[in-house]
Amino acid sequence: MNQVMDKIVESLLEAERTKNAIAPLTVEYPELKVEDAYKIQLEVMAKKVIQGSKVIGKKVGLTSVAMQQMLGVDEPDYGHLLEEMKVEDGGIVKVEGLISPKVEAEIGFILGEDLEGPNVTFLDVLMATKYVVPTLEIIDSRIEDWKIQLVDTVADNGSSAMVVAGNQLTPIDGIDLRTVGMVIFQNGEMAETGSGAAVLGHPAQAVAWLANKLHEFGITLKAGELILPGALTKALPVRAGDQFSAHFGSLGSVSVTFE
Numbered sequence: 001m002n003q004v005m006d007k008i009v010e011s012l013l014e015a016e017r018t019k020n021a022i023a024p025l026t027v028e029y030p031e032l033k034v035e036d037a038y039k040i041q042l043e044v045m046a047k048k049v050i051q052g053s054k055v056i057g058k059k060v061g062l063t064s065v066a067m068q069q070m071l072g073v074d075e076p077d078y079g080h081l082l083e084e085m086k087v088e089d090g091g092i093v094k095v096e097g098l099i100s101p102k103v104e105a106e107i108g109f110i111l112g113e114d115l116e117g118p119n120v121t122f123l124d125v126l127m128a129t130k131y132v133v134p135t136l137e138i139i140d141s142r143i144e145d146w147k148i149q150l151v152d153t154v155a156d157n158g159s160s161a162m163v164v165a166g167n168q169l170t171p172i173d174g175i176d177l178r179t180v181g182m183v184i185f186q187n188g189e190m191a192e193t194g195s196g197a198a199v200l201g202h203p204a205q206a207v208a209w210l211a212n213k214l215h216e217f218g219i220t221l222k223a224g225e226l227i228l229p230g231a232l233t234k235a236l237p238v239r240a241g242d243q244f245s246a247h248f249g250s251l252g253s254v255s256v257t258f259e
Helices: 002-018 034-050 065-071 122-128 150-155 203-215
Strands: 055-061 077-082 091-093 102-111 129-139 160-165 181-186 189-195 226-228 243-247 253-258
Touching (some): 002 034, 034 150, 055 203, 077 160, 077 203, 102 203, 129 243
Parallel strands (some): 055 226, 091 253
Antiparallel strands (some): 102 129, 102 226, 181 243, 243 253
């Protein structure tokens, strides 16, 4: 199995470098388990860190009931955010540098304290959070045509590609994140609306899940990290020329353009 996993690690790295997607891992390697997929993701990240990448945060995916049902799972997944994934608010992303990108709007958490499982609650998350920030996550799949199951997306770093964080940092005192509304516009037209409650009932629940899940791998969420708890709506496909802006009421807004 180690040789198989090493081969998968290299194929995922090569797919990202060349922008040539690979066949679903669940088809090529049906024996793979979710635990194996997390080990593959961690090995990919370890190789990137050795090459100079810096981990700046984590992301949670599959936080909606609809997505979990689609993939036949009953819990979220996670991925890593790296320094080179950051895009400035209002920045431009070249579509040719991605394979099949989509955009999701999320309420990002910037931690003021470490969070270490296994018994982290959403109240612990709120107490440890320094700010929340409007974010757009650009997801992408190194798996052909997004034909993914849980093992595929976990091994592929939660299908993560880039993150755009807004410039407004908001302390969460007195804010009920469940009722924070969000409207995302695509090319000036309203595309989707959502609220914080779409993320496991409260986005802090997703961050708590993440802290507890990472404990299984000896990983702690660190102060200063950006944590994406999951999308407030479905992901929107991207084409060259598209401009997306997400507005989160009093939390501010964030935008990105593709060319």
